[in-house]
Amino acid sequence: MHVKPVASALHWVAASGRRLTESWAGSPRAIDVLTALGCFALMALDLPGLAAADNSLSGPLAAVVLAAGCLGLLVRRRVPWVSYLTALLFIGWLHELTLIQFALYSVGRYRGRRAGILATVGYVGFALVVFAVPGWPEPRIETLSSFLSLVVPIGVLASAVGIAAYRHDLVRELDTRRAESAVLQAVQQERTSVARDVHDFVGRELTLLTVRSEVLSMRSRETAYAKDFEELADTARRAHLVLNEIIVQRGERAATPGVEGLAALAEESGRAGSPVRLALDPDVHGLSPLRQAAVYRVVQECLTNAAKHARGETIEVSIAADGPQLRIAVSNGLAERNGTRAPVSAGSGTASMSERVRSLGGSLTATRTEGSYEVVATLPKG
Known part of the structure; x- marks a missing residue:
């Protein structure tokens, strides 16, 4: 039996699965899926109460409705208002307060402070209207106290946490941009340093070439090679001028040592x-x-x-x-x-x-x- 090949294959499969799991678990899509599943698990605890309070929903049908409502959390980054409106519908229809917590957090997290405050005010106003309608599960004498002690804190806390996370994301993105800017600036400075070194080293060689060509031109003045040496000197001089135009020196700076x-x-x-x-x-x-x-x-x-x-x-x-x-x-x-x-x-x-x-x-x-x-x-x- 080939033990080593089998062990190597199993090790490769395990390592590949681990890398796939780590990359998927850290992705935004995976986080959204886990958020939707977590919300559905919390709302599933209310299934017996929903079936007793609303005869139009049986246990399986209520589970389907709650699962459909949680699907809006899958797009909470792009359109968080979908889960928010669905949560308001659940409040008015099923008196369900779990989804609105996730929805308000998502609005504050991905749309910022103004959107989070607006969504919270809308939620509180809508919930107040719903509490005034007969049929809320809490006894009528405790309606106002329940509203002030339960409904309002739920919305304010969820929205505040989302807004704080939004501000944290902005700070982190700003730090990332600053780090990227520092790296780009360092690279640009190094490119400028390289260009200046090229100017110093190549310019020195071109100067020597020009002087040497002029000396040879003077020594061979009476020969047929004098004109060639003069053209060589002119070419080296023009190359040096082009080098000066391309690489602009800014201030006095010594070349990088060797x-x-x-x-x-x-x-x-x-x-x-x-x-x-x-x-x-x-x-x-x-x-x-x-x-x-x-x-x-x-x-x-x-x-x-x-x-x-x-x-x-x-x-x-x-x-x-x-x-x-x-x-x-x-x-x-x-x-x-x-x-x-x-x-x-x-x-x-x-x-x-x-x-x-x-x-x-x-x-x-x-x-x-x-x-x-x-x-x-x-x-x-x-």
Whole structure:
């Protein structure tokens, strides 16, 4: 008997089912279905009383009617007024107050404060009219007290909880938008930094090319190659002008350092309380200036993150040329907070590092385990 294949298949089926269950259980549609089922379960407790109070509804027929009323909760996100109007119908016809709680919550949750207050006022007014009609299950002498102690609090509480959840959703969405904006801004700043580095490095080479071509043109003035060298110098000069027009410099800014600046970064991190063990492959010094700038930016951002989240922990930095690829690995342990507050962080550092690495055709991954954090970036040596 093939035990291993069967066990592997069962494990795969169980894992797939678990992932499917987790993804479905967290979806809005699943929450709406569970809400409708929960409402129906609560109203089903009133089936004996409904059958006794209204002879037109038998037990099975009453269950069908209540189930149909709960179906409106399936669309409570898009049209919460459907379940609200159905709940008012149930109040007038069956004296049923369960569905209105879910309906008022849904209106307040998905339509906001004004709609929630309007729905609550409408519900209270409608219920007051219904209480004035003979036939309500409560004794007539307790009608007003029952109205003030039961009907009004039910509506106000359900609507208030929905409005509070609506405000919480707005705050959470605002925080998400701010985080996305911070990431986009960091990516844009990194793109600008890359462009400026391109301007600095390429512009310097074009300047050298222009000067060298002009020198060669003067030396070969009496030969047939003088005109060619003059055209080469003019071409390099025009390319430099186009580069200046495309990449606009804003203020004085030094180019991003290369790998020669890593030692200063490590020393600065050590003074800040996070010692660095730097392992640098000598071949890295032969990389192009743009790739060296990418190495510097990745290590700089990783050391900054470690200073925020792992102060006092030793940081391992490894930069090696592995065949045609360059590998940058930075790892550190995670310090225990012991009740201290988390540092302020926009969470945009990883996005800026990734943008720098992707601009050179590489990739970056950040992995957090139980006790450590590691960033690995690979890019072609070029």
